[in-house]
Amino acid sequence: MTTVGILSQNIGPHLGYYPGDFSQPFQDDANATDARSRKRMEPVIVSALDLKRLQQKLEGVGVEERIRQMQKEDREERYRLSKARVSRWDNTIAGQRRKRLQSRSDRLAAEEAERVRMDQEYAAEEAERRKAAIDRAKQLQYYQTDMVKNFHSKVVLFEALKERDMQVALKKERAELERKRDLEYAREEEPKAVAAKQAELQVQLEVRRRALQAQQDLLDQLRQKQAREDVEAEACRREAETLTRLDEEFKQKQKEAAAKQRSQRAILRQELLNMKEELATRNAADRQLDAEESRKADEWADRKRQQNIKKKERERTWFNESQRMRQCIGEQTAKEDALIDAKIDEAVAKAMRDREEKVKRQEKEAAEKKRRQADELTTAYKSHIRRTEIQRKIQKEQDQEELKEYVRLNEQATSERKVRKQELLRKGKELQDVHLREIALHTAQRAKDREEQLANDRATLAVHEHDDERLQAYMKSLAAESWAQDNARLQHYVHEETSKPKDQRPWRLADKHWVDTGKRLGLTSNKYHPMDVAGTNEICRGDFLSVVGKATSRCGSAAGGATVVCTPQPSASPANSRPASSSTIISPRTGGHCKQGRPAILERLPAVHV
Structure with missing residues (x-):
């Protein structure tokens, strides 16, 4: 009961803080509901002290209560004074925190002031840089004007001419120094050149003497060689006579064999020509085959000639070795030629038989193909006749439909032309009235534009005069530079341009002068x-x-x-x-x-x- 009485009172800040309602006990919702239901069912037991206290509350505040209230007020006053005194202390947690917060605020204020100062400095520097950039841009823009670019081109030309004059003078000086250096070098090297020339003459004499001795030795060797060659020539002549006789005999045999081959080839060629005339209307395969046979025959003749050439070379080698070997090789060659001729004759006969069989087979295939083509052509022609009749009927129907559509469109176009003509006449009248009003407005506008143009021309003239004066000042300042002092052409040009009166100066802005529009x-x-x-x-x-x-x-x-x-x-x-x-x-x-x-x-x- 004491605990309930204490909790039902206001605890106050000096004892602590209770976040709930002091009039209600701190219980869960379910427990509180059960407790209230049980209390209503149970009897209430009140002590004498509690009964007395309740009676005092009903009758008024008693002495004890007043004492308690005074004590409470005294405690609260002392608590307030203590709190006010403690709030000024620095050795407490709150004081330390307050001190830290104050120092932090002071530091932040100082940093903010420093940042403001730096921002002002940066802004001033940025303004200076911006002003310098703007001045630089204006200067560059001024340099891009036609009159300044024209003047700069002349300055570059004068500087180039000045540099060229300096280079020409330097070239002349270098040429003179080179000539003097060459003369001195020639005087110094003259004794050495004379001695070297004499030594060279001695060497040439020695070389000539050795050359004469070598020529004499060569002459003796040539004489000895000539004697040996005469002996060898006589031996070669006798051997050549023998070889010539043998070669003539071999050539006679070769001619007989060649005549036989030519006769056979002529017969074969004649037969091929006859077959070609008979098969002129046939396909290109036969002609290609004939050409292939002719090519093979020519290749065979070429191979034969190559064989003969090789045989001749081989025979000459054999003749040099011994007469006996040449005779044996000749007989063996004759046998080989006979075998080759027999093989060729057999191959030609076989080719003729194969060709005759192929011709008969091709004639049969051509006849069959011709019959099939005739049947296909007849069928295609009949089909074409049927399609033509059908297309003619369809085309006739389409022409009738197109004629009807054309008549309808013609009538529609005629009516549209009449309506459009009337509409054009009406719009023409309206356009005339609008255009007359526009002429009056345009005349007034042109007068106003003329006045504005005159004002603009006067302002432009003033700007041009200012630009001309600025150019004169720029030319003088440029001519006063140290690098331009020794350029006579540039100084003369600047003097001529700046000393002329205004009425005698040429117009510098030809593309911007006033024009009668x-x-x-x-x-x-x-x-x-x-x-x-x-x-x-x-x-x-x-x-x-x-x-x-x-x-x-x-x-x-x-x-x-x-x-x-x-x-x-x-x-x-x-x-x-x-x-x-x-x-x-x-x-x-x-x-x-x-x-x-x-x-x-x-x-x-x-x-x-x-």
Whole structure:
């Protein structure tokens, strides 16, 4: 019961903090509900002290309660004073924390002030750099103007000429030094050259003497060689006579064998020619085969000739070795030739038999192929006749449909042309009224633009004069530089340019001088532009095209297939409220001529101006 009484009172800040409601005990929801239900069922036991306290509360505050309240107030006052005194101490946790927070705030304030100072310094430096960059950009932009670039090009030219003069002078000095050096070197080397020349003459004499001795030795060797060659020539002559006789005998045999081969080849070629004439209408395979056979025959003849050449070389070698070996080889060669000829004859006979069989087989295949082609051609022709009949019927039906569609489209186009013609006449009238209003507005605008242009021209002239003066100052400052002092051409040019009066100076900005825009565009001072005046006349006026540069022109095809032919008309002044008009003849497609007046078919239509 004591605990409940204490918790039901306000504890106060000097004892602690209770986050709940002091009037209610701290229990769980379920436990509190059960406890309340049980308390309602149980009887309440009140002690005498509690009963007395309740009675005092009902009757008023008693002495003890007042004492307790005074003690409580005294404790609270002492607590407040103690707290105020402790709050100023630095050796407490709160004091240390307060001190740290104060030092931190002071440090942050100092850092912020330093950052502000550095930002100001950086801003000042950035402004200086920006100003320097802007000045540099303006300077570079000024250097890119035509007058400064022209002056810079002349400065570069003068510097190049100056450098060239210096190089020419240096070249002359170097040439003179080189010539002097060569003379001194020649005087120093002259004794050495004389001694070297004498030594060279001695060497040449010794070489010539040795050459004469060598020539004498060679002459003796030649004489000995000539004697040996005479003896060898006699032996060779006798051997050559023997070889010639044997060679003639061998050639005679070769001629007989060649005559036999030529006769056989002629017979074979004649047969091949006859077969070629008979098989002229056949495929290219036969001709290729004949050519292949001829090539093989030629190759065989070539191989035969090569064999004969090799045999001759071999025989000559054998003749040099011994006469006996030559005779044996000749007999063996004759046997080999006989065997080769027999093999060739057998191969030719076999080729002839194979060719005859192949020709018969090809003739049979060609006849069968021709019969098949005839059957296919007959079938294809009949099919073509049937398809042609079907296509003719389909085409006839399509032509009838197209004719009907064309008649319908022609009627529709005729009605559309009539409507479009009426619409064009109405729009032409509206366009004429709008254009007349635009002319009046444009005249006033041109007068205003002329005044603005004059003001701009005066301002431009002032700018040009300022630029010219600035260029004069820049030229003088550049001529006063140390590197330009010794350049006579540059100094003379700057003096000439800066000493001229303003009225005698050439215009430095040729591409920016004042131009009479009216004269350049072909305008007059009191009249409207002819091209605009031409647009105030009738639709498709020829005068408009003549202003562009054509004397006469056709405006193109009008609706309905007609051609609008335009003729030049005299231009009108914008002072007139209604410019002079002339009619335009719309000629048919077959032709027509441009003339004044309106045809009878158009007399009922009102005059239209644009």
